[in-house]
Amino acid sequence: MKAHFRQRLLYIGLILLVLTSAMGFALYALRQNINLFFTPTELLDKPQIYGHRIQMGGYVATNSVKYLKNHNITFDVTDRHKTIPVTYQGVLPNLFRAGQGVVVTGTYQKQQGFKALEVLAKHDAKYMPSWVAKKLKEKKHDT
Amino acid sequence: MIKLFKKMITLQGAFEICGQWIPWLALFLVMCLAVGLVDGLVLAPADYQQGNAYRIMYVHVPSAMLAMSIYVVMALWAIMYWVWRIKLAAVALNISARIGAGMTFLALMTGAIWGKPMWGTWWVWDARLTSMLILLFLYLGIIALHSSLPEQSMKAKATSLLAIVGVINIPIIHYSVKWWNTLHQGSSFDFNANNIAASMLYPLIAMLLAFVCYYLLLLCFGMRRYIMTRHADNQWLKQSVMDGK
Structure with missing residues (x-):
């Protein structure tokens, strides 16, 4: 060269x-600042952001989703260390379900838990035919 | 190989090689597109949690991948121009920027359309989406820079420098879902994790190949168009066109 x-x-x-x-x-x-959300553990470690509008992300804890009257929904968001109860009123995205990742926007107070204004669901990056999922479920039931 | 490369960087060589490639690329594109679309939109099974809505990934994933890889290729053109002053590399850079901008736009659009029902929002300022938007602006910046400068060598120098500088965004886009927590999911292409069922993966690969062919095809057309309009008086060009090359 x-x-x-x-x-x-x-x-x-x-x-x-x-x-x-x-x-x-x-x-x-x-x-x-680039991170989109705090995890429940991070949120509980930061009392200075209690009451401020923030985003929290984690998984919807299994068996915690309760559908109440007037589109009120309560569920727990967990990062497998800490769990925070969330209340929300409104329409949920298609991917919302127990075990799924979610990002909720709202405020956290120690007494009331997390009051969500918006709930976004994450996709788990898994693609599976529905008949396979059904078979897997049946198998789980059998054993 | 070196001989082919040396032929490629001459006007006549590039013109003829592009001409030779066009029918094959077109054929391969039609084949891959037919397989990908029929397999992806009809034969592949519905997803266990998204139903049929997941099929938008057969456009979204290839366009997003191409948006990033075209940028890398464009940066290579830019280095070729910057170091060896190969004029045709700057032409390829300019054509690639236009195709890449289209791909990025397509990826952002299909992502938004999918995101609204699935995530619950069509846009969120997370690291993946924002860095992808920056990629679109980089492409648009290169196009704008190219159109705003008066002279060929100035255009080529400025755009190749911007293309090289902007390449730093590519690893940021790729790793954004790993480095930061985002709403966008991580990559499904993990060979150990088996994230996509095979029946859903094959059409995706076919679509990816189709998109690659589409890029190369447009690039060949663009190169030939440039050579034909810029050097219309050249004797060899008239001869080549008459010979059907």
């Missing part, structure tokens, strides 16, 4: 190196 080609290539390498490290530091410093 000729000298000026090598020099230009080096120049690009240097630009990318500087940019990557700058970006790396910036993103590292901003990591808490």
Whole structure:
């Protein structure tokens, strides 16, 4: 390779190196702001955000979903360490179900639990034919 | 290989190679698209939790993957131009930016359409969605830069520099679902985890191949169009066109 080609290539390498490290530091410093939600454990550790509008994410605890009158719904959100009870009034997204990941927006108070204004459901990145899921369920029942 | 490469970077060579590839790419595109669409939209079974709505992934996943890989390819064109000053690489860069912008837009649109019923929202400012939006802006920035500068070499230099700088966004998009907690799910392509049933995966691979062919086809058309409009007076070009190359 000729000298000026090598020099230009080096120049690009240097630009990318500087940019990557700058970006790396910036993103590292901003990591808490980039995260979409707090987990229940993180939320309980931060009394300063109680009562503020925040987003909390975790899994819907099994057997905790209760459908009450007037589209009122209560369920528990857990990260397998800590669990927070959530109340919500409104329409739930299609993917909402026990065991599913959710992101809820609202406020947390120690006495009332988490009052959600919006409930978003996460997808588990699993794709399975419905007949397979049915078979699996039956198998579980048999054993 | 080097011989082919040397031929590719000449006007005549690129023109003729693109001409040779176009029918094969078109054939392969039609085949993959037919398999992918019929298999994906008709034959593949409904999903256990999403029903038929999951089928939008047969457009969403390939377009998102192409949006990112076209950017990487574009950055390679940019390095080729920046280091060796190969003019045709800058042309390929410009054409790729337009196709990539389209792919990114398609990925964002199909994601929003899917997100509204499934997540409960069509947009959320999480790391994956936001970094994808930045990718769209990068593409649009390259297109805008190209159209706003007056002279060919200026266009080529400015856009290739932006393309190289912007490539840093690609690993951020890819790892965003791992590094931060997001609403967007992680990648389903994990060979150990077996996340997608085989009957649903095959049409996805067919669609992915179809999208790759589509990109290459558009690129070949774009290169030939550029050469034909820019160098219309060249004798060899007239000869090539007459020979049907």
